[in-house]
Amino acid sequence: MPFIPHTEADIRAMLATIGVSSIEELFDEIPATLRTRELTGIPEALNEMQISRLMHVRAQQDGTPLNFVGAGAYEHHVPAAIWEIVTRGEFYSAYTPYQAEASQGTLQLLYEYQTMMTRLTGMDVANASLYDGASALAEAALMAVRANRRSTSARILVPASVHPIYREVAATITGGQNLTLEVLAYDRQRGTFSPQSLDSFTGEDITAVVVQQPNFFGLFEEVDAITDWAHANGALVIAVVNPLSLAILKPPGEWGTKGVDIVVGEGQPLGVPLSSGGPYFGFMATRKEHVRQMPGRIVGRTVDLDGKPGFTLTLQAREQHIRRSKATSNICTNQGLLVAAATIYLSLLGSRGLERVAAACQRQTSTLVRALTRIPGVELVFDGPRFHEAVLRLDRPVAPLLSALAERGIVGGYDLARHYPELGHALLVCATETRTDEDIELYASTLAQLLGR
Amino acid sequence: MPFIPHTEADIRAMLATIGVSSIEELFDEIPATLRTRELTGIPEALNEMQISRLMHVRAQQDGTPLNFVGAGAYEHHVPAAIWEIVTRGEFYSAYTPYQAEASQGTLQLLYEYQTMMTRLTGMDVANASLYDGASALAEAALMAVRANRRSTSARILVPASVHPIYREVAATITGGQNLTLEVLAYDRQRGTFSPQSLDSFTGEDITAVVVQQPNFFGLFEEVDAITDWAHANGALVIAVVNPLSLAILKPPGEWGTKGVDIVVGEGQPLGVPLSSGGPYFGFMATRKEHVRQMPGRIVGRTVDLDGKPGFTLTLQAREQHIRRSKATSNICTNQGLLVAAATIYLSLLGSRGLERVAAACQRQTSTLVRALTRIPGVELVFDGPRFHEAVLRLDRPVAPLLSALAERGIVGGYDLARHYPELGHALLVCATETRTDEDIELYASTLAQLLGR
Amino acid sequence: MQEPLIFHHSRPGRSAAAQYPADAVADVPEHLRRKRPAGLPEVSELQAVRHFTRLSQLNFSIDTHFYPLGSCTMKYNPRACNRLAMLPGFLGRHPLAPESLSQGFLACMFELQEMLKEVTGMKGVSLTPMAGAQGEFAGVAMIRAYHRARGDHARNEIIVPDAAHGTNPATATMCGCKVIEVPSLANGDIDLEALQRVLGPNTAGIMLTNPSTLGVFERRIVEVARLVHEAGGLLYYDGANLNAILGKVRPGDMGFDVVHINLHKTFSTPHGGGGPGAGVVGVGERLLPYLPVPIVGRDDDGRYRWLDERDLPHTIGRLSAFMGNAGVLLRAYVYMRMLGRDGMQRVAEFATLNANYLLARLRAEGFDPAYPERRASHEFIITLKRQAKELGVTAMDFAKRLLDFGFHAPTTYFPLLVPECLLIEPTETETKQELDAFIAAMVAILREAEQDAAKVKGAPYTLPVRRLDDVRAAKQLDVAYTEAESGA
Amino acid sequence: MQEPLIFHHSRPGRSAAAQYPADAVADVPEHLRRKRPAGLPEVSELQAVRHFTRLSQLNFSIDTHFYPLGSCTMKYNPRACNRLAMLPGFLGRHPLAPESLSQGFLACMFELQEMLKEVTGMKGVSLTPMAGAQGEFAGVAMIRAYHRARGDHARNEIIVPDAAHGTNPATATMCGCKVIEVPSLANGDIDLEALQRVLGPNTAGIMLTNPSTLGVFERRIVEVARLVHEAGGLLYYDGANLNAILGKVRPGDMGFDVVHINLHKTFSTPHGGGGPGAGVVGVGERLLPYLPVPIVGRDDDGRYRWLDERDLPHTIGRLSAFMGNAGVLLRAYVYMRMLGRDGMQRVAEFATLNANYLLARLRAEGFDPAYPERRASHEFIITLKRQAKELGVTAMDFAKRLLDFGFHAPTTYFPLLVPECLLIEPTETETKQELDAFIAAMVAILREAEQDAAKVKGAPYTLPVRRLDDVRAAKQLDVAYTEAESGA
Ligand SMILES: Cc1ncc(COP(=O)(O)O)c(C=O)c1O
Numbered sequence A, B: 001m002p003f004i005p006h007t008e009a010d011i012r013a014m015l016a017t018i019g020v021s022s023i024e025e026l027f028d029e030i031p032a033t034l035r036t037r038e039l040t041g042i043p044e045a046l047n048e049m050q051i052s053r054l055m056h057v058r059a060q061q062d063g064t065p066l067n068f069v070g071a072g073a074y075e076h077h078v079p080a081a082i083w084e085i086v087t088r089g090e091f092y093s094a095y096t097p098y099q100a101e102a103s104q105g106t107l108q109l110l111y112e113y114q115t116m117m118t119r120l121t122g123m124d125v126a127n128a129s130l131y132d133g134a135s136a137l138a139e140a141a142l143m144a145v146r147a148n149r150r151s152t153s154a155r156i157l158v159p160a161s162v163h164p165i166y167r168e169v170a171a172t173i174t175g176g177q178n179l180t181l182e183v184l185a186y187d188r189q190r191g192t193f194s195p196q197s198l199d200s201f202t203g204e205d206i207t208a209v210v211v212q213q214p215n216f217f218g219l220f221e222e223v224d225a226i227t228d229w230a231h232a233n234g235a236l237v238i239a240v241v242n243p244l245s246l247a248i249l250k251p252p253g254e255w256g257t258k259g260v261d262i263v264v265g266e267g268q269p270l271g272v273p274l275s276s277g278g279p280y281f282g283f284m285a286t287r288k289e290h291v292r293q294m295p296g297r298i299v300g301r302t303v304d305l306d307g308k309p310g311f312t313l314t315l316q317a318r319e320q321h322i323r324r325s326k327a328t329s330n331i332c333t334n335q336g337l338l339v340a341a342a343t344i345y346l347s348l349l350g351s352r353g354l355e356r357v358a359a360a361c362q363r364q365t366s367t368l369v370r371a372l373t374r375i376p377g378v379e380l381v382f383d384g385p386r387f388h389e390a391v392l393r394l395d396r397p398v399a400p401l402l403s404a405l406a407e408r409g410i411v412g413g414y415d416l417a418r419h420y421p422e423l424g425h426a427l428l429v430c431a432t433e434t435r436t437d438e439d440i441e442l443y444a445s446t447l448a449q450l451l452g453r
Numbered sequence C, D: 001m002q003e004p005l006i007f008h009h010s011r012p013g014r015s016a017a018a019q020y021p022a023d024a025v026a027d028v029p030e031h032l033r034r035k036r037p038a039g040l041p042e043v044s045e046l047q048a049v050r051h052f053t054r055l056s057q058l059n060f061s062i063d064t065h066f067y068p069l070g071s072c073t074m075k076y077n078p079r080a081c082n083r084l085a086m087l088p089g090f091l092g093r094h095p096l097a098p099e100s101l102s103q104g105f106l107a108c109m110f111e112l113q114e115m116l117k118e119v120t121g122m123k124g125v126s127l128t129p130m131a132g133a134q135g136e137f138a139g140v141a142m143i144r145a146y147h148r149a150r151g152d153h154a155r156n157e158i159i160v161p162d163a164a165h166g167t168n169p170a171t172a173t174m175c176g177c178k179v180i181e182v183p184s185l186a187n188g189d190i191d192l193e194a195l196q197r198v199l200g201p202n203t204a205g206i207m208l209t210n211p212s213t214l215g216v217f218e219r220r221i222v223e224v225a226r227l228v229h230e231a232g233g234l235l236y237y238d239g240a241n242l243n244a245i246l247g248k249v250r251p252g253d254m255g256f257d258v259v260h261i262n263l264h265k266t267f268s269t270p271h272g273g274g275g276p277g278a279g280v281v282g283v284g285e286r287l288l289p290y291l292p293v294p295i296v297g298r299d300d301d302g303r304y305r306w307l308d309e310r311d312l313p314h315t316i317g318r319l320s321a322f323m324g325n326a327g328v329l330l331r332a333y334v335y336m337r338m339l340g341r342d343g344m345q346r347v348a349e350f351a352t353l354n355a356n357y358l359l360a361r362l363r364a365e366g367f368d369p370a371y372p373e374r375r376a377s378h379e380f381i382i383t384l385k386r387q388a389k390e391l392g393v394t395a396m397d398f399a400k401r402l403l404d405f406g407f408h409a410p411t412t413y414f415p416l417l418v419p420e421c422l423l424i425e426p427t428e429t430e431t432k433q434e435l436d437a438f439i440a441a442m443v444a445i446l447r448e449a450e451q452d453a454a455k456v457k458g459a460p461y462t463l464p465v466r467r468l469d470d471v472r473a474a475k476q477l478d479v480a481y482t483e484a485e486s487g488a
């Protein structure tokens, strides 16, 4: 019996102790009419050898195409040490650290992680993770409504240059509550959100303004002006950031004169493999004054009976298991193991390594843009410095081209047709430090060929 | 500097403490004339991302062909748990357990391993590993010469049904000492060594007789008769066995009336991946009376200052670091990590699981033989029950066929032309529990096609 | 042994230099550029490996300890699931890779959906929720969408039993619903009369787990379902306790309209020290149109593809940027295939056998079951109310002392309505020997409590730290290491 | 915490059932069939995982502790080497796979051979020896083959310094040679006059490591080489200490004819609690024909292929069933590529810097260097002879007490000629902080020894066991757990 250790003798002895004659009898409180017959829809068991073979086949079936798509998930080098440590049983198979004394490893790691995130973001406190970047934005919106006591409108302004799926997820998750996410157009010339567009809201009751840096198109927003406008108008600022970019970009804690109020983002770039979209982790950081409105677990440092330092979950009164219907969020299980990966990643890279990786990504995206726009019929839509992403416009529909590229083992980018039809045949492309110049040349020559150039 | 943690400040402080002005100065005792210039033959460093890419390419380059070759290395299912545990830093990056108190994990594991090997082989004591099966046979021959005090001839009889490379390795390693390995012909009809061939040696001074069970052709030797003949004639018996087969075969400790004297073999089938031929491990077991002649490390159970049980290396006076030129062998570093893998393998499988795997291997080899001999022009050379291997004779040279199979992603077997030219166009094939009926059908149909059948 | 903070290992200028490109200069306009380095630790690769390896050793975990944490189903996480989910082909797949390059992966996901439908008795499944609580959110959001689609706008009350897990009421609130609590009876079953009193035109639905968090099976579940349905509400099944009944009785057959399943419980994906999990949702006929996207569909030609808003125009929408915790889903898929048809049923059987054995033995040793008349399901509650009063030794004290004996503590003080409770869930993957050793420890602690209560109250003694000051942690908030302290 | 034997976890009839085919019956003639089951442990998968995970935690290792074991070069084993050597494509490759399906693997091996030639200054390399000792065997066997090929049959004496590692004399014996010891001088260099006295027509060769196991560089190595060569002998370089001089001076340039390299030392493949290692050999012109096979060759068309007995008819032969420890070789290959040209030299530089720093500090703290006039190489010797006499505290006591401070002990009582010695090798991958902490521990122990020698002599106190009784282990031999005891 796979994974069941009971011997015949064990079973007999245990049944005798309980005082029943069969295991079946233990289910006698379940009404007989409800009992399940065979689960015919489940195949017979495979042993480990058989499932290994199957999974190897399935994993190989999809090949190892060359990736030129980002759009919120980035192929970075993941140091081997990370997952060799993270999958150690002591991290991998432990529960949430409810018994602090028996979980100091996880707790100290989380404390170190929180510290690193505060430093990266320039904020005071960070939680121990949310599900992913998109849901983190939703939580930030809900939090802003709680935290901005001066505002009663629950109106949140969201530029259309924020990741469109993030906006959708935020809409889904905040949908049950009386909260408005107002989408504001971006500047069609520059691909960024123009701080001037906020002027029409001056004097109104705005709860918060969201700004993504770099934005979905990979461009840099005028975060200082936006932040200052928001604060001047009683609104909080929610920053959505790529944590890797923070190695080179001004941290949200320093945006404008006062810095933002809530920072969220997707932690995947920090040592987490692409893995079909998850598990990743969302991060969130804020100012000390808002910490009690923050959702998610927080680890604190304290002392033990002997005065020795140690770590424990703290401020649990915000959480569902204590506060129940009045909790800051319903989140319980979060993305702990991914945070462990990120903590090791940040430790290995350090400030300097992170900066180099970020810079290399910038360089490779530039190389990519140069190589592709050299092809007649391919043009860059928005100019200027960027990170990771670039919007290209083609002279024909994107979808069939992406299919043709896929047949040649290239994942060519993200088709913007659904979310940004106004951009025409637009394609979002990305290169990270993992794309070599040769990879880029291969993409360019393949695309040129497909375009008949 | 990859893997070097020194900061500029560290270096300055350390040089100052030492009292030198540069690192270079630390090499001032090396004659200047000898100093190396640049190592131009070494390429520039790759970072981990770059070498990862290269190694992925190289690993993929060789594909994942279907294996039908054994000949001493067998593709078995390796439970995932094994290598996830074995590569834990505490096992992976520890040294030989010289400081016993700080190495109880490795030591207890080795003690458990030794116990398992004595049980599998039916012997009293086992060492903690030798390099591989072939070199273990060499060590066994040298040990037999030491252990058989009644014999002065240093003559060892080795049937030609013993793995030919094992015989070559034994010849290389024992070559410097006055020892004779006499190769005896096998029975050309049955593919096994006939105990009667020993009669011509009756009364002579024979130090030891080697017998491999199952033999190189996968056939079962008459181990009882051979063992009894040897003992009747003052010779020791060295058994070379496949440890997996011992789940179903009589253990060497029970061969004949007294059992054999030394058992060696290749441990690879016990949870060690094929990995191009190594690292594997050789095992050796013997009777208590010979333990002081046994090479290799041995772990013993003892007690600590408080009387608590614990484990330590023992009988070190046999070994090179104590006995130096009079040691039982020069072996120092052995194959510890592989032994850890085997110990976990044997624990997971248990007697029953091991028996099932062995039986499944037998079954699949039978299926393979049936499928291939159905092809006109392919015949089974030796009949009878077998384990793992079978010798087939083809109607044309084997080498070009193997090449053609390789092109089709099939490793079709081991060409016996070099070592057993007398068998004609003979091919040694193997199927383990990892070969499905479909795999076998694919091989058969491909071969039939290549043979134009 | 304690381990310093990673920041204490750090020295300016050090780094794991093999991990990043040697050169490359950032191109950022001056006013947007980071001015000072981020202050991340500067350590060598060995220092990082050693630090985090040492930290790991400070944890209890399934791979090292018996971990009978009630409601959490801490069972063996097969290593094959991890290994196979981490094959390069799976790890490297971008979530937006075209379907033509995703058929192997999608096949696994599709089959997982099918298997989950079968074990829950549901008609449709979405894999996207990233943990149980997000599954709950999806479920309640679908219930609301259903009522709304019918113009039934008044239905905004979610009924939960008093013993419900905190995520249930918190979820209801997140969905904009009002939470109505119903009490349970002394026998652990729901108070049906109380339930009837709160049912009405505002009832959106009820959230239940069965067996409940009290560790007993709600025997009148059919009646409950009838009452709720008659009142126009829907039934939500919190699948956290599915391990107890897998293959024995299905939520769909009990009358539930929607269920979430904690794959990290019943289907044994790891908890990872706090996640990731996966909280897939299954729905009956009525809620099919509202399932969150994306979902994997199969076309007539056998090709798999993503179903999205275009296929499910009434979907409640998306819950994550891509498809949820794919890697967790792969692990669950491997696990389910290894269990197979018969293995599924054995899960519930042996989980229940272990729980009832443990209960019988502990009771015989003088511990008080919270529901002495009832069978244990896969878990059960011991109340130490008597011991707390007589000996001054609380459930918390017992829990901490158990750590010294090498056992992770059961869940304490949940459910809230049972005083001084230990919620004990041994799971099916533990041996009788291990249970016997746990019982011996419980008995030893009870004896200690009788003879030397202070000893128990001072526990633990053998862990990296002694009992931690939680109050101080909350009062003197220290949630990030500060520069000042680091002397940097 | 101690962990019971796996046999104590075992119960008849239990097993990790996912790990083997459910059916299949063996087909073995009655008289050859096993009669009783083998008596292997019968445990569940979780029990096995838990048991061996717990066992692992009882070890010190590089990944958890500073491990300054002299002569063993315990430095960081980069995790990437393990990960990349274990890619499915490499793990699954059968050693007898045809060359057409092996070009990726063979390319790595060929390039490894080339890099090793470059760093040793040798003309040819064979990767096949499976550890240092087997490399030594190959080396001496080649030396013998060389003399024999010249008809020089009398040359059967191998000279080794008194400080030589035990494998050197043991190897010479294994090769059928006589071992002649030469003493070293008080300054650690070889006694040249003594050497000249033993050189002669029977001299096959000399085995040296440089820097020697005394931790100092043999300054007159050119002279030594000249003398030996003039006497008709060859020089063998024991590469165990190559870490000290990598990229600084090459054995070939010093005059050595043959060298083995412990890849598990200088090239950082793991020691694995006792192996596997790899003891590749490199040779100069004279010994090229004798290299053990197989070797990887490259044909003119750029294809790689195995060179065997047909290509090297004078080879000493084969040393393993296939090609040696391929997986170890892959790890070394990855490591060397990551170091690159400049990284190689840094290895020796920082290993030497660390050793000399540690030496300087320990000396300043009152410890006695065995060779006070000399530079340390990558390692050095402290002798506690004075402390042993004055305080009754031995090198062994220091070693055991260091464990309590969280440091693995240095090598003790080797080389044999230095009384009460600690051979300390910090390696280049340790930080100054770690060295400083080690020094602090050494000083603390010295203070303890002065004030409370019994405390030091009773160490260790904090490990899973206290000091073990080695004498009993050898006298009351218990090297396998017996049925009787298991009660089975
Ligand atoms: C009964 C019950 N419901 C819901 C949950 C929430 O699940 P998750 O932690 O995956 O969000 C849990 C888990 O803690 C639980 O035990």
Ligand SMILES: Cc1ncc(COP(=O)(O)O)c(C=O)c1O
Residues within 6 Å of the ligand: B331, B332, B333, D071, D072, D131, D132, D133, D134, D165, D167, D168, D209, D213, D238, D240, D241, D262, D277, D278, D279
């Ligand atoms: C100086 C010296 N020579 C030779 C050896 C033998 O190497 P191995 O253990 O790899 O056989 C060692 C290693 O212990 C050593 O330190």
